[in-house]
Amino acid sequence: MTAPEVTPGTVVQTPGTDARPPAAPDQPPPPRDPLAPALTWQKLTLLPSLLTAVLLATWLWFRQADLDAISANALSNGQVGRALWQHIELTAISTFFVLIIAIPLGVLLTRRTFRRATPVAMAVANMGQATPAIGLLALLVIWLGIGRTAALTGIIAYAVLPVLSNTIAGLKANDPTLLEAARGIGMSPAQVLARVELPLAVPLILAGVRTALVLNVGTATLATFGGGGGLGVLITAGITNQRMPVLVLGSILTVALALLVDWLASLAELALRPRGLEAGS
Numbered sequence: 001m002t003a004p005e006v007t008p009g010t011v012v013q014t015p016g017t018d019a020r021p022p023a024a025p026d027q028p029p030p031p032r033d034p035l036a037p038a039l040t041w042q043k044l045t046l047l048p049s050l051l052t053a054v055l056l057a058t059w060l061w062f063r064q065a066d067l068d069a070i071s072a073n074a075l076s077n078g079q080v081g082r083a084l085w086q087h088i089e090l091t092a093i094s095t096f097f098v099l100i101i102a103i104p105l106g107v108l109l110t111r112r113t114f115r116r117a118t119p120v121a122m123a124v125a126n127m128g129q130a131t132p133a134i135g136l137l138a139l140l141v142i143w144l145g146i147g148r149t150a151a152l153t154g155i156i157a158y159a160v161l162p163v164l165s166n167t168i169a170g171l172k173a174n175d176p177t178l179l180e181a182a183r184g185i186g187m188s189p190a191q192v193l194a195r196v197e198l199p200l201a202v203p204l205i206l207a208g209v210r211t212a213l214v215l216n217v218g219t220a221t222l223a224t225f226g227g228g229g230g231l232g233v234l235i236t237a238g239i240t241n242q243r244m245p246v247l248v249l250g251s252i253l254t255v256a257l258a259l260l261v262d263w264l265a266s267l268a269e270l271a272l273r274p275r276g277l278e279a280g281s
Contacts, residue, residue, distance in 0.1 A: 039270055047263045051256050058252050062245065071243045074234070084253060086229035090148075090220040091213070091261065094155040098212050102160045103205065106167025107193065118168065125164050128157035133219050141226045151228025155219045159212040166208030170201030199274045206272060210265035217258040231257070 067075070109118045128136070136157065140150040174197055182192045198205075224232035231254045238247025 039267075043266070047259060051260060054252065055256060058249065062249070065245055067245060068243075070241050071245050074237045074241070074243065074246045075249070080234065080249065080253075083229060083231050083233050083250075084257070087217070087220050087231045087254070087257065090151065090155060090223055090228060090230050091216045091257075094152050094159065094216045094220070095209075095213055097152070097156050098159045098163055098216075099209065101156070102163035102208075102212075103167050106164050107171065107198075110168055110171040122165065122168075125161040129159075129161045133158055133222050134225065137222055137226050146227035148223075148228045151220075151223035151226040151230075154226070155216050155223070158219050159215045162211040162215070163205070163208040166204045166211075167201065170204030171197055173204070174200050203269075203273055206265075206269040210262065210269060213261050213265050214258055217254070217261055221254055 105121065108114050109121055133154065137150065137154040140154050144150040144153065178196060178200070179192060182196045187195065220228075220230045221232035221235060223230045224236055231250050234246055234250030235254070238244065238250060
């Protein structure tokens with residue numbers, strides 16, 4: 001009796017055995033990109049496309065608009081570009097100072113030694129935002145004189161509150177058991193703050209920064225009353241001279257800049273969010 005011929009690729013089944021191939025070992029699923037669910041193509045393209053369309057339509061309207069001498073003079077010699085650049089500078093500089101003032105102050109006020117000073121600091125920050133912006137700027141002009149310093153000081157005072165309050169809220173919201181575990185493995189207070197507390201508070205802090213950015217873009221339009229420049233120059237020129245094209249251009253550029261800054265801040269909020277928090281949510 002001869003053995004059956006076995007061809008390549010044939011599975012030989014012996015009595016009492018299973019002919020099925022062995023199951024592949026369980027493999028972990030591929031790592032998921034933490035930003036994949038939140039960062040969609042609509043978020044990346046919708047708002048920039050809308051702003052591009054609005055600015056293009058505004059430019060085409062000005063190309064065929066019949067401007068009188070006053071309107072043409074208000075928009076000539078690169079004044080529009082200069083006002084836009086001044087506005088961006090005011091927003092960027094004021095936001096920088098808001099961050100270096102509000103975040104360290106918020107951290108300090110959550111430490112046990114300075115915790116009693118929190119109500120006083122929050123009251124001062126609330127006064128800065130509760131005061132009408134134009135009135136605050138007028139007082140600063142009387143104190144500091146006309147110029148960019150008074151305008152920047154007013155913008156900073158107006159935007160400190162959201163960053164400060166969100167920093168304090170984010171640090172206070174941390175789970176005490178996590179902090180105790182970090183101390184239990186030998187971390188110093190500075191290490192606990194840098195490696196545990198601040199990373200966990202980042203989402204709330206970034207939300208406050210985003211709010212402050214948009215506030216600064218809007219408040220910077222009032223800098224023109226203190227000699228700070230910005231897009232408020234075009235808006236006030238359009239109002240005082242009753243020239244609608246100048247007013248419309250200044251208003252559209254301000255709104256477009258605020259929306260663009262908010263969109264960029266939302267992308268930064270996603271990119272800077274700790275990966276562990278994003279993956280676990």
